[in-house]
Amino acid sequence: MFARTAIPAFRAASKRAFSTQAAGVAGNASARRYMGAATLVAGGALAYSAFATPSVHLEGPKTIAGELGTATERSYVMIKPDGTSRQIVGDIISRFERRGYKLCALKSVVPSQELAKEHYIDLAKKPFYAGLVSYITCGTPVIAMVWEGKDVIRQGRRLVGATNPQDAAPGSIRGDYCVSVGRNIIHASDSHESATKEIGLWFHEKELATEYKPIAWDMIMADN
Missing domain, CATH: 1.10.287 (Helix Hairpins)
Structure with missing residues (x-):
């Protein structure tokens, strides 16, 4: 002015x-x-x-899923009942940790019918929807997690592998542990919008530990 x-x-x-x-x-x-x-x-x-006047450049919208394209970006990742039952939770977590991502929240929960239906609402018209909801609420807990870091949504999906394990690359979680699409062990947000919805559905914002830094965080997330 x-x-x-x-x-x-x-x-x-x-x-x-x-x-x-x-x-x-x-x-x-x-x-x-x-x-x-x-x-x-x-x-x-x-x-x-x-x-x-400071110049501020935002990569994307800032929500409970952090800011898209920055080190604050977050993804919702859920180990399904088959993963919990097979006792490979620790190995799955270690893959995200080895990549350098930060664990912001984790809990073991048996989802209600209402929670499961809302989580998979985009699949409501699919013929397998009822069976999927029934399976997720079978009584074996799921492991709900929030992971944070640069490009964690896209890279998290790569760590997880293709939805159909038969198409998943060896080295991915599904490529190493799964055979059937009906028991594909794990879910990960596929976009910033879905991460925003899913994190907000499974966690209260106060449950997210976003302020702490792993010891090598700045080194891992640096651009130079």
């Missing part, structure tokens, strides 16, 4: 100064003093515009 008002004033002052040249030496001196003052004002305005 200051720059927008000062610069037009500088231009007007310049015109007035040049118009006084025929008025004699005294007029010229006055004009030069006026121009000098106006130049200082305009220069100060430009400096204020360049340095006083």
Whole structure:
């Protein structure tokens, strides 16, 4: 605002100064003093515009799932009843930890019918929806987690592998542990929007430990 008002004033002052040249030496001196003052004002305005207003670049929307494209990005990851039953929870967690991601929340829970239905609401019209809800609420707990770090949503999906284990690459969780699509061990958010919904569905914001830093966090997340 200051720059927008000062610069037009500088231009007007310049015109007035040049118009006084025929008025004699005294007029010229006055004009030069006026121009000098106006130049200082305009220069100060430009400096204020360049340095006083911070430049903020946001990669994406900031929600309970953090800010997309930054080290605060978060994903919801859930080990399903088959993963819990097979006692491979620790191995799955260690894969995310070895990659460098931060565990912000974790709990073991037997989902209610209402929670399971809401979580899978986008599949409500699929023929397997009822069976999926029944399985997730079978009584064996799921392990609900929130992981944080740069590109964790996309990279988390890569760690998990393709939905159908028969298409999952060896080295991925599903590629190493699964055979049937009906028992594919794990769920991970597929977008920032779904992460926002799913984290908010399974966790209260107060349950997320987002302020602490793992010992190598700054080194892992650095860009240079």
